Structures are given as C-alpha cells and as structure tokens.
Amino acid sequence: MSRYHNLVLILLVFVLSLFAPAESDGQLIRRVLLLNSYNRDMLWTDSITRGVSEVLATDSTSYKMYVEHMDTKNYFSPEYLELLKEQYRFKYNDVAFDAIIVSDDNAANFAVNNRSLFNDAPIVFCGVNDLEFHKKHDLPNMTGILEFTDIRLTIEAALRLQPDLKRMYVVVDDTTTGQLSRKLINDILPDYRGRLDFAWIDKMSMSEVKKTISNLAQGSAVLLASFNRDRLGNWYTYTESITQLRSVTSVPIYGMWDFYLGRGIVGGMITSGYRQGVMAAEIALDIMNGRPASDIEVITQDSNQYMFDLKELESFELNPDLIPKNSVVINKPINLYERYRSQILIAGLLVLMMILFIFKLLASNRARRNVENELEEMNKYQESLIEQRTEELVQRSRELEMANHELKKVDNLKTAVVNTVSHDLRTPLTSVLGFCKIIERDFIKYFEPLCVDHAELGERSERIRKNLGIIESEGERLTRLINDFLDLSKIDAGDIAWNDVSIDTNELFVQALPILEGYFTATAVKFHMDVDEDLPRIVADPDRLLQVLNNLVGNAAKFTFHGSVNLRVTTTEGGWLKATVSDTGMGIPEEELANIFDKFYQVTQSTSNTNIVRGSGMGLAISKRIVEHYGGMISAESKHDYGSSFTFIIPTTR
Numbered sequence: 001m002s003r004y005h006n007l008v009l010i011l012l013v014f015v016l017s018l019f020a021p022a023e024s025d026g027q028l029i030r031r032v033l034l035l036n037s038y039n040r041d042m043l044w045t046d047s048i049t050r051g052v053s054e055v056l057a058t059d060s061t062s063y064k065m066y067v068e069h070m071d072t073k074n075y076f077s078p079e080y081l082e083l084l085k086e087q088y089r090f091k092y093n094d095v096a097f098d099a100i101i102v103s104d105d106n107a108a109n110f111a112v113n114n115r116s117l118f119n120d121a122p123i124v125f126c127g128v129n130d131l132e133f134h135k136k137h138d139l140p141n142m143t144g145i146l147e148f149t150d151i152r153l154t155i156e157a158a159l160r161l162q163p164d165l166k167r168m169y170v171v172v173d174d175t176t177t178g179q180l181s182r183k184l185i186n187d188i189l190p191d192y193r194g195r196l197d198f199a200w201i202d203k204m205s206m207s208e209v210k211k212t213i214s215n216l217a218q219g220s221a222v223l224l225a226s227f228n229r230d231r232l233g234n235w236y237t238y239t240e241s242i243t244q245l246r247s248v249t250s251v252p253i254y255g256m257w258d259f260y261l262g263r264g265i266v267g268g269m270i271t272s273g274y275r276q277g278v279m280a281a282e283i284a285l286d287i288m289n290g291r292p293a294s295d296i297e298v299i300t301q302d303s304n305q306y307m308f309d310l311k312e313l314e315s316f317e318l319n320p321d322l323i324p325k326n327s328v329v330i331n332k333p334i335n336l337y338e339r340y341r342s343q344i345l346i347a348g349l350l351v352l353m354m355i356l357f358i359f360k361l362l363a364s365n366r367a368r369r370n371v372e373n374e375l376e377e378m379n380k381y382q383e384s385l386i387e388q389r390t391e392e393l394v395q396r397s398r399e400l401e402m403a404n405h406e407l408k409k410v411d412n413l414k415t416a417v418v419n420t421v422s423h424d425l426r427t428p429l430t431s432v433l434g435f436c437k438i439i440e441r442d443f444i445k446y447f448e449p450l451c452v453d454h455a456e457l458g459e460r461s462e463r464i465r466k467n468l469g470i471i472e473s474e475g476e477r478l479t480r481l482i483n484d485f486l487d488l489s490k491i492d493a494g495d496i497a498w499n500d501v502s503i504d505t506n507e508l509f510v511q512a513l514p515i516l517e518g519y520f521t522a523t524a525v526k527f528h529m530d531v532d533e534d535l536p537r538i539v540a541d542p543d544r545l546l547q548v549l550n551n552l553v554g555n556a557a558k559f560t561f562h563g564s565v566n567l568r569v570t571t572t573e574g575g576w577l578k579a580t581v582s583d584t585g586m587g588i589p590e591e592e593l594a595n596i597f598d599k600f601y602q603v604t605q606s607t608s609n610t611n612i613v614r615g616s617g618m619g620l621a622i623s624k625r626i627v628e629h630y631g632g633m634i635s636a637e638s639k640h641d642y643g644s645s646f647t648f649i650i651p652t653t654r
C-alpha cells in the first residue's frame with residue numbers, strides 16, 4: 001500500500017512539474033549560501049541544514065541553495081581560515097549571492113569579516129552563542145537568531161516533573177560550548193539555593209561519568225549540558241555520549257539540545273538546530289523579498305521550545321500531565337489511525353466507492369424491475385385488449401354470418417318473387433298483346449270500311465288504330481323488360497338453362513342478319529355486317545349469343561342518329577371469335593364508361609332526341625354475364641359525340 005502511496009506522490013510531483021516554469025523562462029533565481037561552522041556529520045549542523053533547505057525547497061524554481069561546511073571543530077588555525085578564504089574566493093568569484101545564512105559563531109564571525117567574498121550579501125545568522133554578537137558588528141544588513149540555551153526553564157520543568165528533586169548533577173565538558181554552559185549555570189545557581197543542590201560532573205572520563213550517574217539516589221536528576229570530550233581527551237559525538245549515559249543512569253536526564261532529544265533525555269527547554277534553520281531561512285526570504293534586515297529584530301528565546309520524550313517520561317514514571325502546556329511531545333504512541341492513515345483513507349475511499357456503486361446497482365436494478373413490471377402490465381393490458389377485440393370480432397363475424405344468411409334468404413325470396421311476379425305478369429301481358437292484335441285485325445277488317453265515307457268516323461277510327469299501336473308497342477316494351485329482368489335474375493341465381501350446342505358460327509350470323517337489319521328499317525343510319533369466312537365453331541346456346549348481338553346492335557341503333565353501324569366478325573390470333581359493333585352515334589362520356597356493364601346503369605346525359613326508347617339498364621349487364629359464362633370477355637371504347645365500339649371475344653372449339 002505504501003508503494004502505491006509513493007507512486008501517487010511521484011505522479012503528483014511529475015504532473016506538477018509539467019506546470020512548473022522552467023529556469024530558462026528568464027525567471028529571477030535567488031542564490032543563497034548556507035555557511036556552517038561545523039562539519040555535516042554533526043547532528044546540530046545537519047538539523048540546521050535540513051531546516052534551511054526545507055524552507056527554500058518550497059520554491060525551488062526561485063531559489064538556489066549553496067552549502068559550505070567550515071569544519072572549525074577540527075580546524076581553526078588562522079592558516080586554515082586563510083585557506084578557506086582562498087577556496088571561497090575561487091569558487092564564488094562569479095556568484096552573486098542574494099543572502100548568506102551562517103550557523104554558529106565561527107561562521108558568523110568569518111562571514112562578517114569577509115563580506116566581499118560573498119558579494120556583500122545580507123547576513124542571517126543562527127546558532128550564535130555570543131549574545132553580544134550583533135552589537136559588536138553593527139551592520140545594517142544583518143540580523144538573525146541568537147542561541148540562548150534556557151537552562152533555567154529546563155530546571156523548572158524538571159522540578160515540576162520530579163516534586164522530590166533535591167540534587168541536580170550537571171554533566172559538562174571543557175569545550176567552548178561546555179564552558180559557556182558552565183557560566184550560564186553558575187549565573188543562576190544562587191536562585192536555587194536551599195531548594196536545589198547542584199553537583200558538577202566534569203573533569204571525568206566517560207567511564208567515571210557513567211559510574212557516577214549509575215548510582216544516584218532517589219530525588220536526583222542529571223542535566224546534560226554538553227559532553228563531547230572527556231578528561232582523557234576522548235571525543236564522543238552527541239549521539240555516542242547520550243547513548244552511553246542513558247544506558248547506565250538510574251535517574252532522568254534533562255537537556256537543552258535537540259540532538260539529545262529522542263536519544264535518551266527526558267526533555268527540557270530545547271534549543272533546536274532545525275527550528276533555527278527554518279527561522280533563519282524564513283528571515284532570508286523576507287530580506288530577499290525586499291524587507292530591510294534592519295527592520296527585523298534579532299531573535300533570542302523565541303527560537304526555543306519545550307520538548308519532551310514520552311518514552312523517557314514513562315520509563316522514569318514521570319507524569320506527562322506535569323509538562324508545561326504547548327510542549328512538543330515526541331515518541332507519542334501512534335494510534336492506529338495515524339499509523340495507517342493513508343491506507344485507511346484509501347480503503348475508506350474504496351469502500352465509499354463500492355457503496356456508491358452498490359447503491360447505483362440497486363437503483364438501476366430497481367429501475368429495471370420497474371420497467372419490467374410496467375412492460376408486464378402493458379403486455380397484460382394488450383393481451384386483454386386483443387382478447388376483447390377478438391371476442392368483438394367473433395361477435396361481429398357471427399352477426400355478419402347471420403346477416404348474410406338473412407340476406408341470402410331475402411335474395412332467394414326476391415328471386416322467387418321476381419320469378420313468380422314476372423311469370424304472372426308475362427301471361428296476362430301475352431293475352432293483352434294477343435287480344436290487342438285480334439282487336440286491331442277485326443277493327444281493320446269489319447269497322448274501318450264503314451268509316452270511309454264518314455269524315456268524323458274516319459278520324460275516330462284513325463285514333464283507335466293509333467292507340468291500339470301504342471298498347472302494342474308498350475306491351476312489347478314491357479315484355480322485353482320483364483324478360484330482361486327475369487334473365488338477369490335467373491343468371492345471378494344460377495337458375496337459367498344454357499342450351500349449349502355446337503354452333504356453325506357463319507350460319508348463326510347469316511340467320512341473325514335480317515333480325516339485326518330490322519333495327520334500321522325506320523332510320524337513315526346504314527347497317528353493315530362484315531363476317532370472315534370459315535369462322536371456327538362455338539359450343540354455346542345460340543339464343544344467348546343472339547341476345548348479346550341484339551343488345552349491342554340494338555343499342556348502336558338506338559344511340560346513333562346518322563352515319564352507320566358496323567358489325568365486324570373475325571378470329572383472333574389465338575383462335576377466339578371476335579365480334580365488334582361500332583357506331584357513329586352519340587358516344588359515352590369517359591367517366592361513365594367503366595360503369596355501363598353494371599346492373600341497371602344508364603348514362604346520365606340527356607339528349608334532345610325523343611325517339612330513343614327508354615331502356616332498362618340491363619342489356620349490357622346480361623351480355624357481360626353471357627360472354628363471361630362462356631369464358632370470354634367484353635369491353636367498350638367510346639368517344640363522346642363521335643361514336644362507340646363494343647367488342648366481345650369467346651373461345652372456340654377449333
């Protein structure tokens with residue numbers, strides 16, 4: 001998980017670096033030199049360097065940091081300092097520093113005395129023990145942090161933590177720092193007279209020191225001022241000295257330096273190299289951003305901080321509640337959350353995402369189920385609708401069937417009525433016509449001669465004969481109507497008798513000619529019949545074929561008032577009989593042509609010709625049924641006012 005965490009950080013830095021301006025952008029780079037008095041392997045120096053570089057690293061594109069270690073703990077002769085000067089002159093001749101941070105007294109003095117080496121840049125000092133340093137060198141562009149080891153507050157903290165504390169053993173060496181500490185302690189000793197005894201552990205070898213502190217009585221403590229060099233001249237690093245002392249002591253060890261903290265001291269008012277480094281770098285930034293160094297007060301106590309090691313407090317059974325407020329406590333047990341914070345956060349995030357995902361799934365599931373339910377309901381509704389419609393359709397079809405049945409019954413009844421009525425009409429009509437003819441004959445034979453010489457009687461006899469003629473013609477018309485009506489009904493009812501025989505077609509037309517010519521006896525219209533020789537035979541009822549010819553030629557005669565009517569009879573390429581009746585009569589309007597073969601259809605146009613005998617609209621309908629009965633076809637062409645042409649074709653037996 002931490003590898004993952006690192007990966008995320010690396011990616012983040014990479015992405016941010018994409019947006020960071022490059023040095024080549026022409027941006028102003030500030031150059032800062034950190035000049036340390038001591039070597040880099042000294043914890044103190046190392047923590048100052050860390051503090052400075054962390055502050056400058058927050059804006060690494062604007063600041064470039066140079067670090068030098070003068071190593072004056074090991075070398076401090078004037079010749080050595082000369083060599084350093086030469087070295088720095090050589091290295092930094094062309095570097096225009098914007099600020100110099102110096103750590104500890106030696107570097108501070110060196111920088112003040114050799115400002116030209118460093119471009120006369122403003123100086124920010126830290127870790128300087130000489131509390132009069134800045135006053136000695138009253139320079140306008142210099143400020144910084146004085147190192148003030150607050151022994152008094154450290155002792156006060158020890159007294160609070162150990163209410164029975166009676167004796168304080170001060171471990172101190174004879175290094176410069178040690179001597180300084182000794183002086184500071186001596187200064188405050190009178191204040192504790194009667195309250196706290198002080199015993200010096202100095203001028204001892206490491207083993208003597210260890211032996212002494214390993215046997216200390218209850219109510220005592222150790223104050224570690226500094227211990228780098230023992231009586232025998234042996235050197236110990238900060239870590240080595242505290243580690244060795246801590247390993248033998250039977251009482252708590254207090255101290256004022258951060259490099260001892262976390263390695264064995266309980267704590268105290270701590271002077272922190274890291275903290276001074278941070279503060280010095282922040283002051284340097286302020287100055288580089290335009291604030292005059294003279295405006296910035298030199299810092300003393302403010303750089304120190306109460307710091308304690310909880311592990312040490314617990315190991316000497318000291319009550320942590322007694323440490324001063326606002327103390328920094330190290331080695332606090334890290335609770336689970338702090339230790340695994342990033343893992344917990346990532347896991348929490350994942351769980352949250354999973355919960356969201358689950359909710360989303362649930363929601364979409366519910367939505368799907370809703371849609372399914374809706375679909376199901378819709379299906380049910382449609383099914384019920386279909387069922388209902390089907391039932392309705394079944395009901396309708398039942399009703400239609402019944403209506404059809406009723407209609408058939410009515411139709412049959414109608415046919416029966418028509419047949420009966422027609423038959424019953426025909427018989428008396430035949431009698432009427434027969435008697436009319438007898439009356440006419442008798443009248444002509446016996447009464448008309450009597451009226452020859454009598455003017456009035458002559459006139460009357462003339463009118464009687466005319467009226468008898470009207471009765472005759474109307475009777476004949478009525479007979480025709482009844483016959484047509486009867487034929488049509490019978491054909492439609494399938495009741496008509498088809499007396500089919502094999503017909504000599506040419507012979508049929510020879511017989512028909514005088515009958516057809518009869519339509520033209522009282523008119524100026526000429527009739528021509530043109531029949532091909534050797535026509536094929538037909539199997540049909542000759543009376544029905546004559547009926548078709550009569551209808552077509554009769555109509556032509558009826559609707560033609562001048563010109564001619566022609567009957568042309570040929571054989572088609574397919575061997576069918578083809579008869580065409582064409583006239584030069586009044587013609588049929590185009591829009592009515594399609595209807596003329598319908599039952600009872602008569603063209604609506606009016607004509608002034610009163611000679612036209614009113615028809616029944618049944619002739620063409622009967623003709624069509626007869627032609628189609630024999631598998632043939634009938635059609636009409638016409639041009640209004642120019643004439644018409646009717647053609648039928650019938651299969652032959654050749």
Ligand code: ADP
Nearest residue numbers: 555556559587602603615616617618619620644
């Ligand atoms: P109708 O007994 O009235 O003649 P048809 O069925 O024979 O009945 O003819 C239907 C109608 O077709 C006629 O009323 C007439 O208007 C029209 N018609 C038939 N033949 C001709 C024709 N040769 N010239 C003009 N009109 C015709």
